[in-house]
Structure formats: C-alpha cells, structure tokens
Amino acid sequence: MDALKALHERVSVPRLTGPAPTQAQREALFRAALRAPDHAYLRPWRFLVVEGDGLERLGELFGRAALSDCADITTETLARYQGLPLRAPMMVIAISCHQAHPKVPEIEQDLACGVAVGNMLLAAHALGLGAVWRTGELAYHPVVREGLGVADNERIIAFLYLGQPLGARKALPELTVEDYFQTWG
Ligand SMILES: Cc1cc2nc3c(=O)[nH]c(=O)nc-3n(C[C@H](O)[C@H](O)[C@H](O)COP(=O)(O)O)c2cc1C
Numbered sequence: 001m002d003a004l005k006a007l008h009e010r011v012s013v014p015r016l017t018g019p020a021p022t023q024a025q026r027e028a029l030f031r032a033a034l035r036a037p038d039h040a041y042l043r044p045w046r047f048l049v050v051e052g053d054g055l056e057r058l059g060e061l062f063g064r065a066a067l068s069d070c071a072d073i074t075t076e077t078l079a080r081y082q083g084l085p086l087r088a089p090m091m092v093i094a095i096s097c098h099q100a101h102p103k104v105p106e107i108e109q110d111l112a113c114g115v116a117v118g119n120m121l122l123a124a125h126a127l128g129l130g131a132v133w134r135t136g137e138l139a140y141h142p143v144v145r146e147g148l149g150v151a152d153n154e155r156i157i158a159f160l161y162l163g164q165p166l167g168a169r170k171a172l173p174e175l176t177v178e179d180y181f182q183t184w185g
Pocket residue numbers: 010011012013132133134135136157
C-alpha cells in the first residue's frame with residue numbers, strides 16, 4: 001500500500017480475531033517500529049509479544065491487579081479483567097526505557113516509543129491487519145508493572161492489540177486541516 005494512503009486512511013480496529021500476524025507480517029511490523037525517530041539513537045524501548053497461553057496469563061495478571069484494588073469485586077468484573085487480553089490473537093506491549101542523557105529528557109524517550117507504536121499501527125493497516133492502541137489504568141498499575149517485569153526507569157506506553165479485522169472498518173472521521181494548522185509569524 002502507498003505510504004500516504006496508509007497515513008490518510010488508517011483507523012483503529014477494536015474488534016479483532018485470529019489468526020495472529022504471520023512471521024513475515026511481524027517482521028514488517030517490528031521493523032516499522034524500529035524506524036521511529038529517536039533522539040541520540042538511545043533506542044529507548046522494548047516490546048513484549050504476547051499470544052496464545054501468554055494472553056491467558058496476562059488476563060490473570062490483570063485480574064490480580066483488579067483484586068489488589070478491591071478484594072470483593074464480583075466474579076463478573078474479575079472475568080471482564082481476565083478477558084481483556086483475549087480481545088485479539090496477539091498483543092505487543094510497548095515499554096519505554098528511560099536512559100539518563102543530558103539532551104534527551106524522559107518525555108522525548110516516551111515520544112520515540114509512542115512513534116514506534118504509531119508506526120506499527122500504520123504498518124498493520126498497510127498489511128491489511130487490524131490494530132488498536134490501548135492503555136487504561138492497567139498500563140500504570142503497580143501489579144501489572146511488576147508482573148511484566150517493568151523496571152523503575154520504564155513505562156508501559158501501549159498495549160497494542162493486533163489481529164484480523166472483524167467486520168467493516170469504521171468510517172474515517174472528517175477533520176479540517178485549517179482547524180488545527182495555523183500560520184505563525
Ligand atoms: C496513548 C493512547 C492510549 C489509548 N488508550 C486507549 C484505551 O485504553 N482504550 C481505548 O478505547 N482507546 C484508547 N486509545 C485511543 C484509540 O487507540 C484510538 O486512537 C481512538 O479510538 C481513535 O480511533 P482512530 O485511531 O481510528 O482515529 C488510546 C490512544 C492513545 C494514543
């Protein structure tokens with residue numbers, strides 16, 4: 001797919017099904033991530049690929065996080081948390097890894113990791129896959145951080161859900177360039 005077409009037409013796809021991306025598709029997705037702009041070439045990121053039984057284990061971790069906040073949640077609520085990762089056949093957890101650098105503050109390292117996620121969203125669209133970037137409270141939850149081995153100098157930037165689009169893609173939102181871009185000076 002033409003790069004501009006992908007940029008102009010990508011939409012998030014929350015309803016996903018299997019199969020998970022092939023090895024060739026993963027290679028394309030992950031190489032796109034690693035082309036994110038990166039001040040001082042710190043490569044301030046790492047990515048956890050979760051699929052199969054790993055998704056079940058991640059759901060258990062989400063459930064433990066929910067229980068740690070409220071020990072008497074209903075079984076329905078617990079099941080909802082446990083089922084969150086099962087909404088796609090594969091998830092990529094993007095983690096920014098902050099490195100001390102005199103010219104590159106943490107926010108720039110988070111942004112670089114975020115662009116890597118954006119690149120994967122675009123690559124997924126170009127490949128005919130569906131993808132959606134999620135975070136929510138669980139991305140910042142200490143139980144989830146510990147269970148995933150997220151260090152003190154790291155931050156979960158995205159739970160990127162990937163798979164085959166289920167149903168029609170949503171319509172593109174109508175945005176007017178002039179509403180957001182003004183000439184200055
Ligand atoms: C940092 C970040 C976190 C997000 N977290 C969530 C989330 O937890 N749940 C959700 O439904 N959408 C979340 N979104 C928004 C969706 O990924 C998506 O961008 C939004 O629904 C707009 O759809 P579009 O990408 O098709 O324009 C997040 C987006 C970003 C950039």
